[in-house]
Amino acid sequence: MKQEIIDKLKAIVGEENIRTDPADRYIYGSDSSVHVANADVVLRPRTTEQVQAIARLANAEKIPIIPRGAGSGMSGHAVPIDGGIVLDMKRMNKILEIRPEDTLVKVQPGVVDDDLNRALKPYGFMFPPAPASSRIATIGGEIANNASGIRSVKYGATRDSVLGMKVVLANGDLVNLGANTRVEASGYQLDRLMVGSEGTLGIIVEATLKLVPIPKYRCIGIAKFDKLEEAGEAICDVISSGAQPSMLELMDNIAITAVNNTLDMGLPDVEAILLFEADGMVKEAVDFEMERIKAICEKHNGFGIEMSYDAKERARIYAGRKKLFASLSRYKEGYACTSLADDMAVPYSKMAETARKIHDVADKNNIIMTAYGHCGSGVMHTKILMDPTKKEQWEDARRAVEEIYDYVRSIGGTTSAEHGIALSKAPSWKKEKADQLDLMRAVKKAFDPNNILNPHKLMDAPDDWVTATKLRYPVEK
Amino acid sequence: METKYLNVWKNELDICIRCGYCFEKCPVFGVLNWESDTPRGKAILAYGLLSGEIEPSQELADKFFQCTFCRECLGSCSADVKLIDLFSAARADMITAGFAHDAHKYMVESVKKTGNIFNDSELKAPVSEGETTVYLGCQYLGRGNLTKTYLNILEKLGIKPRVKEEICCGFPFMALGFRDEFEEHRKKFLEMFPEEDIIALCPTCAAFLEEEYGKKVRHVMEVIAERVPEAKLGGKVTYHDPCDFSRELGLIDEPREILEKIGVEVVEMPRNKKDSSCCGGGGGILMSDAELSGRIADGRIREAVATGAEMLVTPCPTCEKVLKEASMALNKEGENNIPVRNICQLIWKAIK
Ligand SMILES: Cc1cc2nc3c(=O)[nH]c(=O)nc-3n(C[C@H](O)[C@H](O)[C@H](O)COP(=O)(O)OP(=O)(O)OC[C@H]3O[C@@H](n4cnc5c(N)ncnc54)[C@H](O)[C@@H]3O)c2cc1C
Ligand code: SF4
Ligand code: SF4
Numbered sequence: 170m171k172q173e174i175i176d177k178l179k180a181i182v183g184e185e186n187i188r189t190d191p192a193d194r195y196i197y198g199s200d201s202s203v204h205v206a207n208a209d210v211v212l213r214p215r216t217t218e219q220v221q222a223i224a225r226l227a228n229a230e231k232i233p234i235i236p237r238g239a240g241s242g243m244s245g246h247a248v249p250i251d252g253g254i255v256l257d258m259k260r261m262n263k264i265l266e267i268r269p270e271d272t273l274v275k276v277q278p279g280v281v282d283d284d285l286n287r288a289l290k291p292y293g294f295m296f297p298p299a300p301a302s303s304r305i306a307t308i309g310g311e312i313a314n315n316a317s318g319i320r321s322v323k324y325g326a327t328r329d330s331v332l333g334m335k336v337v338l339a340n341g342d343l344v345n346l347g348a349n350t351r352v353e354a355s356g357y358q359l360d361r362l363m364v365g366s367e368g369t370l371g372i373i374v375e376a377t378l379k380l381v382p383i384p385k386y387r388c389i390g391i392a393k394f395d396k397l398e399e400a401g402e403a404i405c406d407v408i409s410s411g412a413q414p415s416m417l418e419l420m421d422n423i424a425i426t427a428v429n430n431t432l433d434m435g436l437p438d439v440e441a442i443l444l445f446e447a448d449g450m451v452k453e454a455v456d457f458e459m460e461r462i463k464a465i466c467e468k469h470n471g472f473g474i475e476m477s478y479d480a481k482e483r484a485r486i487y488a489g490r491k492k493l494f495a496s497l498s499r500y501k502e503g504y505a506c507t508s509l510a511d512d513m514a515v516p517y518s519k520m521a522e523t524a525r526k527i528h529d530v531a532d533k534n535n536i537i538m539t540a541y542g543h544c545g546s547g548v549m550h551t552k553i554l555m556d557p558t559k560k561e562q563w564e565d566a567r568r569a570v571e572e573i574y575d576y577v578r579s580i581g582g583t584t585s586a587e588h589g590i591a592l593s594k595a596p597s598w599k600k601e602k603a604d605q606l607d608l609m610r611a612v613k614k615a616f617d618p619n620n621i622l623n624p625h626k627l628m629d630a631p632d633d634w635v636t637a638t639k640l641r642y643p644v645e646k
Numbered sequence: 647m648e649t650k651y652l653n654v655w656k657n658e659l660d661i662c663i664r665c666g667y668c669f670e671k672c673p674v675f676g677v678l679n680w681e682s683d684t685p686r687g688k689a690i691l692a693y694g695l696l697s698g699e700i701e702p703s704q705e706l707a708d709k710f711f712q713c714t715f716c717r718e719c720l721g722s723c724s725a726d727v728k729l730i731d732l733f734s735a736a737r738a739d740m741i742t743a744g745f746a747h748d749a750h751k752y753m754v755e756s757v758k759k760t761g762n763i764f765n766d767s768e769l770k771a772p773v774s775e776g777e778t779t780v781y782l783g784c785q786y787l788g789r790g791n792l793t794k795t796y797l798n799i800l801e802k803l804g805i806k807p808r809v810k811e812e813i814c815c816g817f818p819f820m821a822l823g824f825r826d827e828f829e830e831h832r833k834k835f836l837e838m839f840p841e842e843d844i845i846a847l848c849p850t851c852a853a854f855l856e857e858e859y860g861k862k863v864r865h866v867m868e869v870i871a872e873r874v875p876e877a878k879l880g881g882k883v884t885y886h887d888p889c890d891f892s893r894e895l896g897l898i899d900e901p902r903e904i905l906e907k908i909g910v911e912v913v914e915m916p917r918n919k920k921d922s923s924c925c926g927g928g929g930g931i932l933m934s935d936a937e938l939s940g941r942i943a944d945g946r947i948r949e950a951v952a953t954g955a956e957m958l959v960t961p962c963p964t965c966e967k968v969l970k971e972a973s974m975a976l977n978k979e980g981e982n983n984i985p986v987r988n989i990c991q992l993i994w995k996a997i998k
Contacts, residue, residue: 188680192706195694196687201664213679240681241666260679281670304670304722498661498725505660506725557660642660643697 170209174230178212178254181222186213197237197255203507204245204592204638208255215260217335217343217374224372225341227254227621235623236368238279238310241302243508245592246314246367250625250638258309261374264288272380273332273349278309278373294380297324300587309373314589315365322545323415326587328364330379336363336371339617349377362612367589368623370616384448386455389483390463392471393439397421400441401521403469404544407445408517412461416446417545418490421524424541428489431496436489437473444490493541497552500537505557505642509593510570513577514547514586523549526576534569536562548586557642567635570597592637595630647702647743651735651825652692655728659693662727668719673924674712677941683712685719685729692736707745710736712938715821715929716889721920737823749933750822757831761813764788772797776808779841781855783848784814785963792963795990796847796866802997803873807845813838817854822930845869849891849962850928865891867961870993871900877996878909884955885912886946886969887922888962901961901989908996915949923949927968943972951976951984959989
């Protein structure tokens with residue numbers, strides 16, 4: 170980047186908020202995905218005016234801007250594929266207004282989800298999307314990725330909790346989208362368009378979020394199944410019965426084995442485990458939900474069912490699921506846990522079949538895959554475990570990813586339920602949305618005619634995710 | 647660049663899923679707020695050094711030195727990555743490449759020359775015959791009054807401490823990255839301390855003697871907790887858990903039980919026990935980046951002031967020193983502050 174531009178950027182954010190040295194450019198070139206690419210410059214804006222000035226300059230000079238929260242995206246969302254400015258939004262982290270009487274909160278985009286929920290607790294409210302990464306994920310990143318989590322079965326995704334936002338456009342203009350009210354009638358709902366736009370349409374500088382009361386009672390349960398199919402049928406039945414779990418999670422045998430092997434958790438060696446939770450303000454109502462779910466599990470031969478309201482017991486029952494990620498990372502010596510084909514959504518009736526398919530595809534392609542996830546919302550998570558240093562393993566992964574996504578589309582599922590598309594999932598997603606790509610490109614052009622905002626992601630991402638960027642692993646030549 | 651020490655951790659870097667969970671509570675990130683100053687950032691840099699994508703430089707070395715070794719990131723890591731070992735390996739390779747920090751070099755040279763980190767050959771342990779070997783460690787060696795208090799407490803509780811001539815446990819060599827030079831020191835140390843069972847006064851030494859030499863170490867607080875009689879000292883204190891003490895040695899209940907037994911009320915800071923926040927004094931940053939250390943300490947001392955306690959107590963001489971300075975700095979700025987004391991001072995007052 171030309172020194173003259175760096176000087177101008179320095180004048181906007183101040184000397185202490187700009188970094189151009191190789192180490193910073195390298196670090197800010199990666200996130201939680203397999204992709205890496207160096208940034209040219211990293212900026213930490215503090216104010217909306219600074220973000221506007223940066224956008225104006227970048228737009229005039231046609232320099233890419235990649236907004237960045239915590240960099241916990243799993244598909245290369247914040248990876249600066251064309252270099253440019255990485256805009257670290259974590260310092261815009263003020264909670265601006267908590268308005269319990271209006272059940273809303275106004276925040277800057279760098280506020281961390283858990284910090285927000287800690288601040289809301291004394292008011293008896295919560296911001297419910299709760300992705301597993303809530304300890305670091307920023308509200309900006311959650312909105313841009315439309316994140317969701319274990320409780321989305323009851324409370325929905327981020328999209329369902331956003332009322333409005335202020336956005337800096339590519340040309341530096343500031344627009345005020347959405348409203349402060351629960352409902353807003355017709356007209357293009359541009360705030361909704363922004364949710365899930367992955368930093369490609371605008372830079373969110375403020376958000377108005379909808380709050381829900383913290384439930385007084387929470388009860389968790391666990392059921393074991395000797396047959397994966399029976400767990401799948403139970404999931405279907407729970408949802409179609411009208412029961413209202415606040416969590417419904419599946420763990421397959423590989424997930425169970427991983428947790429047992431690496432963390433000695435002593436989970437039962439069964440084909441599947443279902444974890445379920447109900448919450449509410451009235452204990453009888455929670456009891457009612459839990460009993461309903463329990464009965465359905467039993468009908469499908471679920472056994473060893475335990476249920477508890479006690480916080481310690483709840484933590485014990487959930488511990489295996491919570492520690493799953495760590496155990497997958499250490500499942501097999503020399504293998505790494507990669508976020509690929511990691512979060513499709515499928516119809517409830519296809520949950521068990523999808524899990525089986527995942528295992529078959531993995532076996533066929535010399536990799537290890539597990540099936541788990543927020544099945545109450547139709548989310549099937551998996552991870553690809555492989556030796557990332559071997560070139561042929563990337564070919565194996567490429568085939569496996571393609572086969573799984575072909576299958577998911579064939580059963581009416583979708584490429585990504587919650588983690589987003591960016592680079593790794595773009596090839597499948599583009600196939601899924603083939604009829605809309607031109608329209609999406611037209612929308613992008615209307616918002617960002619010079620293609621400076623997080624360019625070459627989503628519909629503009631390369632067709633081969635393996636070669637889209639350098640990989641973060643030492644792949645042998 | 648030669649990456650003799652980092653090579654061992656190649657696989658560990660692939661196991662890291664780069665989730666960023668480890669930076670949630672990192673005190674260095676909390677103050678500096680650049681991702682390059684996070685544990686994940688350091689791990690990515692270590693990968694860059696190994697792969698040759700990043701050239702070593704003093705600025706880069708300084709990033710690895712900006713770490714208090716507080717172990718907070720180990721508890722947050724979602725993949726159980728051995729971050730501290732990784733950082734200390736990176737420091738070692740950076741030192742081999744010629745990027746040692748002058749202040750760290752001086753400290754290690756001091757140990758080699760005088761046996762202690764203060765470069766003071768006059769500093770001698772109060773040698774005494776006894777039954778149980780007590781290892782003081784440099785920090786207590788340099789603070790004779792506190793050491794005497796601990797020894798008095800042990801005697802009062804029926805233990806005859808055996809204090810020998812000492813040299814540094816060697817932690818600075820390993821932590822600061824002077825690994826090649828550690829081997830010789832290690833031999834010397836083992837010659838002087840062949841015994842298996844040791845009572846240690848300093849939390850960091852205790853953890854190091856256990857980890858590095860496989861000694862059966864009891865920290866003096868464990869011993870006191872078993873024997874301290876009830877007393878009615880009174881007062882309200884807040885207790886600061888030193889990182890090595892709570893997160894590595896798991897000594898959380900013992901000091902609290904002691905305080906309760908001697909009749910002192912404990913008001914907890916919001917971050918306590920295994921979740922305690924760092925004082926800012928560890929990992930060598932006190933010497934290499936005193937300003938950063940001071941800023942971390944400032945955060946912790948403000949937490950202590952907000953409890954409304956009459957004083958802050960802690961068993962670690964480094965935490966005590968750093969927090970005392972932070973408290974004095976608050977006072978200078980005309981803000982409310984809090985007296986900081988070593989926990990032994992209260993215990994002795996209660997039982998003497
Ligand atoms: C271990 C782990 C567990 C996870 N669990 C979940 C889960 O349960 N559910 C889930 O949904 N996700 C999960 N994720 C994925 C990820 O954490 C979420 O998508 C999260 O919302 C990303 O937030 P972030 O602050 O890290 O954003 P980043 O990764 O920094 O950025 C994500 C995207 O948002 C854009 N962006 C960031 N800030 C702004 C802004 N202010 N304006 C415009 N665009 C912006 C970026 O350009 C990028 O495209 C997980 C990730 C990890 C590593
Ligand atoms: S040991 Fe402490 S200071 Fe060092 S990286 Fe980990 S959390 Fe940060
Ligand atoms: S928490 Fe662990 S796995 Fe995640 S980035 Fe930090 S070191 Fe890597």
